[in-house]
Amino acid sequence: MVNDWVYIGLFILISLFLPAAAILIAGWLAPKKPNKIKNSTYECGIETVGDTWVQFRVQYYIYALVFLVFDVETVFLYPWAVAYRQLTLFAVLEAVVFLLLLAGGLIYAWKKGALQWN
Amino acid sequence: MTAVQIVFLAVAALTLAAAVMVVSLRRMMQSALALILALVGVAVIFALLGSGFFAVSQVVVYIGAIAILIIFAVMLTQNSMSPEHSQMNPGFLYAALGSALLFSSLVFILSMWVGFYAIPVNLDPSVDTITVLGLSLTDPQGFALPFEIVSVLLLAALIGGIYIARDHHRD
Amino acid sequence: MTFWTDPIGLLDAWLFAVLTGWGLPADVSRIILYILGGFVLATGAMVFTVFLIWLERKLIGRFQDRFGPNRVGPFGIFQTVADMLKIFTKEFITPDGADLIPYNLAPILSVAGVLFVWAVLPFAINMLGVNLNVGVLYVVAAGAIGELGMILAGWGSNNKFALIGAFRAIGQMISYEVPMILTLLVPVMFTGSMGLNDIVKAQNPWFVVVAPLAAFIFFISQVAENARAPFDLTEAESELVAGFNIEYSGLKFGMFYVAEFLHAFTISVLFAVIFLGGWLGPGAEKYPWLGLLYTMIKTTVVFFTILLMRAGLPRFRIDQVMDLNWKLFTPLAIGILIVTAVVDKSLALFTPTIRVLGLLAANLVMLLVTLRFLKIFAQKKRRPLVVPSASTELPDDISEVLL
Numbered sequence: 047m048v049n050d051w052v053y054i055g056l057f058i059l060i061s062l063f064l065p066a067a068a069i070l071i072a073g074w075l076a077p078k079k080p081n082k083i084k085n086s087t088y089e090c091g092i093e094t095v096g097d098t099w100v101q102f103r104v105q106y107y108i109y110a111l112v113f114l115v116f117d118v119e120t121v122f123l124y125p126w127a128v129a130y131r132q133l134t135l136f137a138v139l140e141a142v143v144f145l146l147l148l149a150g151g152l153i154y155a156w157k158k159g160a161l162q163w164n
Numbered sequence: 165m166t167a168v169q170i171v172f173l174a175v176a177a178l179t180l181a182a183a184v185m186v187v188s189l190r191r192m193m194q195s196a197l198a199l200i201l202a203l204v205g206v207a208v209i210f211a212l213l214g215s216g217f218f219a220v221s222q223v224v225v226y227i228g229a230i231a232i233l234i235i236f237a238v239m240l241t242q243n244s245m246s247p248e249h250s251q252m253n254p255g256f257l258y259a260a261l262g263s264a265l266l267f268s269s270l271v272f273i274l275s276m277w278v279g280f281y282a283i284p285v286n287l288d289p290s291v292d293t294i295t296v297l298g299l300s301l302t303d304p305q306g307f308a309l310p311f312e313i314v315s316v317l318l319l320a321a322l323i324g325g326i327y328i329a330r331d332h333h334r335d
Numbered sequence: 336m337t338f339w340t341d342p343i344g345l346l347d348a349w350l351f352a353v354l355t356g357w358g359l360p361a362d363v364s365r366i367i368l369y370i371l372g373g374f375v376l377a378t379g380a381m382v383f384t385v386f387l388i389w390l391e392r393k394l395i396g397r398f399q400d401r402f403g404p405n406r407v408g409p410f411g412i413f414q415t416v417a418d419m420l421k422i423f424t425k426e427f428i429t430p431d432g433a434d435l436i437p438y439n440l441a442p443i444l445s446v447a448g449v450l451f452v453w454a455v456l457p458f459a460i461n462m463l464g465v466n467l468n469v470g471v472l473y474v475v476a477a478g479a480i481g482e483l484g485m486i487l488a489g490w491g492s493n494n495k496f497a498l499i500g501a502f503r504a505i506g507q508m509i510s511y512e513v514p515m516i517l518t519l520l521v522p523v524m525f526t527g528s529m530g531l532n533d534i535v536k537a538q539n540p541w542f543v544v545v546a547p548l549a550a551f552i553f554f555i556s557q558v559a560e561n562a563r564a565p566f567d568l569t570e571a572e573s574e575l576v577a578g579f580n581i582e583y584s585g586l587k588f589g590m591f592y593v594a595e596f597l598h599a600f601t602i603s604v605l606f607a608v609i610f611l612g613g614w615l616g617p618g619a620e621k622y623p624w625l626g627l628l629y630t631m632i633k634t635t636v637v638f639f640t641i642l643l644m645r646a647g648l649p650r651f652r653i654d655q656v657m658d659l660n661w662k663l664f665t666p667l668a669i670g671i672l673i674v675t676a677v678v679d680k681s682l683a684l685f686t687p688t689i690r691v692l693g694l695l696a697a698n699l700v701m702l703l704v705t706l707r708f709l710k711i712f713a714q715k716k717r718r719p720l721v722v723p724s725a726s727t728e729l730p731d732d733i734s735e736v737l738l
Contacts, residue, residue: 050465051211051219052366054454054473057373057464061450064377065443065590072423072586085431087494087582104329106506107236109657111325113509114229115318116665120516121221122301122314124472127523129298130676137302138680142673144315149669151322152661160326161661163654193437193490200483220472228479228512232505235486239502294468294529 108160112152119148172212179205192238200231214287217294341623344461347372373454376464380453381446384597388415391596391642398646425585430493433582438491441484442583442590448481449598456604457532459614459626466532471519474531474605475512478560481594482508485579488591492582500578503568503653508560510660515556517668518549521675522609535613539687543610545694548701549671550610552664557602558641559656561595565648566656599641600634607633667705674701 126133126141155161182205185198203226210219274280287293300306347368354364389404389412396403404411429438455470457463467473482505489501523529525545526537534542543550559566580591607613611633614626651659678697682690 049214050467051216053369053373053465054467055208055211056366056369057377057454058447058451060370060373060377061447061454062443064381064450065446065593069439069442069586069590072425072589073427075424076426076585077424078426080428085428087430087432104240106502107233107240108326108329109506109510110229110233110236111329112322112661113513114225114233115322115325116513117229117516118225119315119318120513120520121225121472122311123520124523124529125217125294125298125301127298127520128292128527128529129295129302130524130680131527132295132299133302133680135680136304137299137308138676140302140308140312142676144312145669145673147312147315147319149666151319152665152669154323155326156662158326158330160330161657163657191434193434193487197437197440197487216467216469217472220469220476223476223479224472227483228476229509232482232486232509235490236502292468292528295527 105163108155112155112160115151116148119144168212172209175205175208175212179209193235196231196235196238199234200227203227203231213284215293217297341461343459343623372464376453377450380450380597381593384593384600385415385419386412387596387600388418388592391599394639394642395646398643419589422586422589427587428582428584430582432493434491434493436491437487438582439587441488441491442587442594444480444484444487445594446590446597448477448479448484449594449601451477451480452601452605455531456601457535457608457613458604458630459623460532460620461623462614462627463532466530469529470531471523471529471534471609475516475519478508478512481598484594488583489579492579494582497579497581500581504562504579507562507566507568507653507656510657511556511559511664514552514660514664514668515560517665517672518546518553518556519609520672521546521549524676524679531608531613534609535615538612538615540691541610541612541615545691546610546671546675546698547695548667548698549675550606552668552671553610554606554637556660556664557606558644559660561598561602563595563599563641564645565651568650568653568656600638603634603637603641604630606637611637663705663709667701670701671698 123141123144126137130138179202182198182202186195186202189195189198203222207219207222207226210216210222301311302308350368350371351364354367355361359367392414393403393411404414407413407417429435452474454464455467455473457466485501485504485508489498489504492498522534522542525542526534528534528537580588583591607630612629613633614623614630616625616629619626619629674697675694678693679690682693685693
């Protein structure tokens with residue numbers, strides 16, 4: 047079974063291999079002289095205070111959530127778009143309803159201030 | 165064994181190993197990475213089954229969106245990143261027992277299903293499966309109703325998510 | 336089929352004949368050729384980046400009234416080669432407390448995420464990796480892998496600047512993915528296939544003519560995905576030092592650099608392929624190398640536009656970036672999709688000319704409505720003017736003060 051996906055699979059392996067090989071070669075050529083100060087975390091010359099993995103703002107999470115919903119929705123619409131030429135006007139309107147419902151979700155998020163960065 | 169079967173076995177083993185790593189690794193980020201690896205494995209299996217659309221959707225939705233959502237969620241929780249805590253709680257034995265029971269009964273039920281032994285029929289290469297999927301998604305005799313319900317479900321998920329995650333202190 | 340009309344196809348057929356001539360089965364020969372072709376394409380892409388970096392530095396230098404690189408070789412063309420040789424011998428500095436697996440995986444995934452796209456890019460009618468039937472979604476999926484590289488870099492580095500930079504980058508990238516995938520539905524709709532080569536073949540006229548708004552949104556979203564100026568606040572020097580890649584050195588940093596420049600070129604090719612007709616042009620079907628030439632000309636125009644934007648526009652603020660996406664592009668993309676779908680379906684029975692004119696009119700109406708809305712919003716948002724008190728002596732001629 048030699049089809050398109052064999053090529054994609056091989057190409058993915060090659061794309062991962064090339065940068066990895068380049069980094070390995072560079073690591074072999076490069077000097078290795080680590081010391082305490084060189085390896086310290088970069089923070090404009092100041093000592094780092096506290097843990098790096100601090101708690102983050104909820105805003106990122108909300109954006110990711112809205113994104114996820116739209117992502118799933120659009121993936122559903124791709125087969126519809128591929129079949130678009132053969133669809134009736136009724137089937138197109140079904141997708142329009144689908145989109146309008148999601149647009150309603152976007153308006154809800156907007157009105158609730160979830161899309162407000164502050 | 166054909167080459168496809170060898171690839172399938174290797175990918176399936178990798179997926180399962182990654183799934184075990186998700187629960188066994190101590191650093192949260194490495195767990196997330198293992199989860200992503202497991203999801204990639206599932207995508208490869210979809211591609212091996214000849215369903216390119218599902219393979220790509222798997223990557224777009226699960227790695228592009230859900231994995232990132234999980235990472236953001238991890239960042240929101242406090243103290244979840246420290247590897248000092250024990251990963252076992254006293255009830256782990258019961259949980260393991262329950263999971264084993266569930267798994268074996270699932271295997272038992274599946275082994276009785278005829279589809280388990282059916283040999284997959286090769287798809288007609290002249291038919292574009294994505295077009296068929298798109299047509300049936302909007303066909304009133306097909307999946308038009310589930311298609312619209314998905315939209316309502318996504319809307320509900322969006323509203324619920326925003327309601328819970330919203331900063332209630334400011335209101 | 337002679338060498339002059341189709342060099343790649345001829346080479347492929349010849350190598351295939353040689354391999355099967357050695358007694359190899361047809362499948363194995365095909366796979367060997369796939370590996371060979373993949374290596375040539377991926378290596379070519381990375382070597383080409385060396386030239387791209389030089390070109391971009393030279394052009395940005397010119398835009399800013401400087402010479403740009405001009406020491407190594409004619410016009411400084413070997414500057415990047417010298418830089419590359421040097422970066423290979425630079426030490427890798429791994430910060431204390433770094434999470435080694437994500438830290439080392441990140442630069443590889445960043446480059447790989449861009450390289451993946453090259454597997455489906457059609458440069459000419461037969462100069463392409465493969466015409467995948469889910470090509471468009473595959474490109475989106477490859478973008479997800481690149482995002483993953485960034486987030487891993489931010490996390491693995493054990494540095495607050497890196498983490499904040501990565502989070503901003505991801506927040507921006509996932510946001511702009513929404514209008515991007517929505518507008519990508521429009522060419523798929525017109526074509527009836529997700530294969531990029533099918534999309535090129537279906538462009539009569541070019542999709543930028545029938546869907547100019549979708550093309551515009553797609554273009555801006557792609558630039559934002561690439562996190563370049565004016566959307567480069569993910570690595571805003573004045574705020575975040577360098578962004579997610581701050582703790583990287585040597586070739587590991589170089590890989591992020593390569594990924595960014597290659598990405599800029601890749602989105603130019605993508606835009607040329609999806610909206611500007613790709614390799615379409617007079618004689619391109621008979622002479623594939625002419626198609627390659629057309630693709631490259633169109634790509635260069637897009638690439639030059641991206642560079643001009645980088646050189647000419649000031650950086651956005653993060654709230655502006657988010658507002659632009661969620662409050663303008665996303666609703667507009669949904670509107671475009673609905674209007675295009677309905678208008679195109681209702682005009683399906685008419686002649687192609689009427690269809691094109693109808694779609695153009697629909698786009699124009701949408702543009703005018705959007706501009707109207709923007710104006711209303713802008714008036715609402717405008718800060719109230721400070722009204723001078725009555726006692727203030729106003730000059731007789733107000734225009735003197737204004738000038």
